[in-house]
Amino acid sequence: xxxxxxxxxxxxxxxxxxxxxVEVFGLKEGLxxxxxxxxxxxxxxxxCGFACLEAGAVRSKNTTxxxxxxxxxxxxxxxxxxxxxxxxxxxHGNPVFGGTxxxxxxxxxGRRAHxxxxxxxxxxxxxxxxxAVAERCNYIAYITYSAVISxxxxxxxxxxxxxxxxxxxxxGYQDYSGCGPVHLLGGVCSFWGAFLLGPRIGRFEKKRNNKxxxxxxxxxxxxxxxxxxxxxAGFLAFNGAAxxxxxxxxxxxxxxxxxxxxxxxxxxxxIVMLAVCKLGLFGPPAWSFSLTLNAAFIGMVSVCASPxxxxxxxxxxxxxxxxxxxxxxxxxxxWNKVDDPLDAVAVHFGGGFWGLITGSFLAEDGxxxxxxxxxxxxxxxxxLGALVIICWATCTSCIMFLTLKFFxxxxxxxxQELRGLDISMHNEPGYPPEGWLPLQPLPLRNESEALMNHKxxxxxxSYFSERL
Numbered sequence: 001x002x003x004x005x006x007x008x009x010x011x012x013x014x015x016x017x018x019x020x021x022v023e024v025f026g027l028k029e030g031l032x033x034x035x036x037x038x039x040x041x042x043x044x045x046x047x048c049g050f051a052c053l054e055a056g057a058v059r060s061k062n063t064t065x066x067x068x069x070x071x072x073x074x075x076x077x078x079x080x081x082x083x084x085x086x087x088x089x090x091x092h093g094n095p096v097f098g099g100t101x102x103x104x105x106x107x108x109x110g111r112r113a114h115x116x117x118x119x120x121x122x123x124x125x126x127x128x129x130x131x132a133v134a135e136r137c138n139y140i141a142y143i144t145y146s147a148v149i150s151x152x153x154x155x156x157x158x159x160x161x162x163x164x165x166x167x168x169x170x171x172g173y174q175d176y177s178g179c180g181p182v183h184l185l186g187g188v189c190s191f192w193g194a195f196l197l198g199p200r201i202g203r204f205e206k207k208r209n210n211k212x213x214x215x216x217x218x219x220x221x222x223x224x225x226x227x228x229x230x231x232x233a234g235f236l237a238f239n240g241a242a243x244x245x246x247x248x249x250x251x252x253x254x255x256x257x258x259x260x261x262x263x264x265x266x267x268x269x270x271i272v273m274l275a276v277c278k279l280g281l282f283g284p285p286a287w288s289f290s291l292t293l294n295a296a297f298i299g300m301v302s303v304c305a306s307p308x309x310x311x312x313x314x315x316x317x318x319x320x321x322x323x324x325x326x327x328x329x330x331x332x333x334x335w336n337k338v339d340d341p342l343d344a345v346a347v348h349f350g351g352g353f354w355g356l357i358t359g360s361f362l363a364e365d366g367x368x369x370x371x372x373x374x375x376x377x378x379x380x381x382x383x384l385g386a387l388v389i390i391c392w393a394t395c396t397s398c399i400m401f402l403t404l405k406f407f408x409x410x411x412x413x414x415x416q417e418l419r420g421l422d423i424s425m426h427n428e429p430g431y432p433p434e435g436w437l438p439l440q441p442l443p444l445r446n447e448s449e450a451l452m453n454h455k456x457x458x459x460x461x462s463y464f465s466e467r468l
Contacts, residue, residue: 003144014202028247032207033113039241040117046124047074052227055132055430057218057290057342061420062135063430069130069139073146073197077123080118080151086115088154091418098159100298117241118158121182124148124238129344135216136201139425140409145400149189153396157181157389173385176258177242179305179355180389187349188393190340196401199339201418216341221289228293235300236262236268237305258307262300263313268319269299275324282327294343298322301351305359305382306366314362321358325350356382392394 051070055063076084076462083103091098101107107115126149130142160168175181205214218224240259245251273295277288298317303310310318329346333339340346360379361367367375406412412416416424423429 002234015155022374029110031243031247033110034111034291035246036241036244037116039237040113040120041126042237043117043120043234043241044074046231046238047071047127049227049230049234050127050130053221053231054134054227054342055357056220056223056227057131057226058134059420060218060219060424060431061429063219063422064426064428065139065421066130066134067430068426069142069146072143073127073130073459074120074123076143076146077126077150079120079225080147083151085151085155086118087123087155088152089158090114090118093159093165095165095170096143096159097156098163114244117244121158121178121238122154122278124149125154125178125182125186128183128344128348129190129193132190132340132344133197134341135421136197136411137193138404138409138412139421141401141404141411144404144409145189145193145397148400149186149397153189153393153400154181154185157185157392160388161385165198168381168385168388171381171384172377173381174359174387175305175309175356177239177304177383179301179352179359180382180385182388183301183304183348183355184266184386185352186395187345187347187352188390189397190344191338191349192394194333194340194345195338195399196398197339200341201336201414203339218341225289225293228296232266232296232300235266239300239304243308254308257310260312261303261307261310261318264312264315265303265319266296266300267323268316269302269326270296270319271321272320276323276327289409294347295323298326298347298351298354302358303354304352306363309363309365311364318355318358318362322351322354324356334396353386356386398436 047070051067052329054070055066058066085103086098086104086107087100088098091100091102093099104115126146129145129149133142140361160166161175163169173180181405185286200216202214203216236259239262240255243251243254243258246255250435274287274292275293276282278285281284299322302318302322303315307315326343329350330343333343333345339346357379359366360382363378365375367379369375401410412421412424416428420429
């Protein structure tokens, strides 16, 4: 309470119930804003996870390029979202587009936390493409697609889904934290980016005296693993804060349920994939790290449609059921020679689309609990929303990527790709040879002489006085 008398003590005489109501309301709004801001910062740290994940999954000659992309993704997306993105996504307008708050003009102070949280959502949607086009995308193309996706492609989809005047929202489309507008949209953009870029040099060439295609390995599994663990932690904030508040009645129950189901979704995907790999159902028997990590990601993505309505067993089942979806899309991409180094399409397109289906079946009011008209309509509307988002992302991303390709700005040339983007585009190698020069060995001395010198040093008064 800020109302105090002349001596600094609370002025209870002039304090009314109306004043108390205003104070409590202000406190709740403040708590909700800090909740969004703090979790938005954690979601922003997912860029660090993406940077490590992608850098470890590519060759060492392209690490600076990957790190540079993920750092600038935050700032490029922020500018694009500030200028047009938030206005199109959350401004007041019509059922298709918002039309207020361009460049932040007229944005109320009470919506600044909302702006920041959705800004980092937009940056996340844009950065999904980075892994799919790694090691051969021109940096000009990266700057372009990062700005266009976060500023023009992603925001309208969020307007349809998450605002009261959005046309999909009005129809009854339900999507808690972005199976459609974040993951499905990002996966579609990733597919067309990888497809129109073409594969990396040597990716699908045949090995000598072997019918199998050449596999291009990343340079650091530990770096990829660290990035993966950061992303898992960030994902909890991503889903947990999607409610937008923490001080309203039952908010704590919803938030805890969402976070638990997100963890269990990742558990289901990773554990089932681990068993599948060890049993040798898809390749030689092994405890595969990369496949298990991606299965954890797609499992967490799959619960995004209804994490607030899933029982704990349903969260696990939703994640576990994504394994065949991931493997199907993973091999589909290889069979069609679409090079996706990070499997962004399998994880985000597959997880996003499948999550809209499993959420419709496994939610507490879903088809599994009773095939009613209402539960069937939830599934039907989600499929309609998925179809619209796929078409929107396909049309807009193809226009963007084909325009870049027409002007010769989509892909680096062969010499640059073979040399590595760190040198050819940034002139800053991720692992400079000068930093790895071995130390020259010290000349060997007589053992007794070395021992005598050591005793002299230890017995000298200056040795101890310098350390007091």
